[in-house]
Amino acid sequence: MSEEVKIIIKVDGLESSIKGSKEQTILDSALENDIDAPYSCQGGACATCIGRVISGNTKMEQNHILTDSEIEDGLILTCQAFPLTETVSIDYDDV
Ligand code: FES
Structure with a gap:
């Protein structure tokens, strides 16, 4: 059974709260919820999907x-990042 998490996403000044899973990347959860998150390669190589x-x-x-x-600073590639905690808050605007 997949573990449900809450993901708060800020992109283009809009904040949304969505349900995600510890087995799904933050980018995939965002896209599934029709959030206009930036991405391109989805393979951890282009940096388009960076969030904080x-x-x-x-x-x-x-x-x-x-x-x-940069990682210590909180930056992640959201196409490669899986939630580890019950709630994660990601800001695409602050990168
Ligand atoms: S979409 Fe290219 S690194 Fe995430």
Whole structure:
């Protein structure tokens, strides 16, 4: 059974709260909920999907772009990032 999580997403000044899963990337959850999140390659290589984790925790499957200090700063590739906590808050505008 997939573990449901709450994802709060801010993009283009609009904040939405959606249901996601720990087995689904944040980008996939956003797109499934008709959120206009930016993306391109969906393979962790282009950086179009970068967002900042405001609260909660995530884990990236692949990352060919972000440096350790950017990651420490809260940046993630949302096409590669899975929620680890019950609630995660992501800001696409603050990158
Ligand atoms: S869509 Fe290209 S790195 Fe995420």
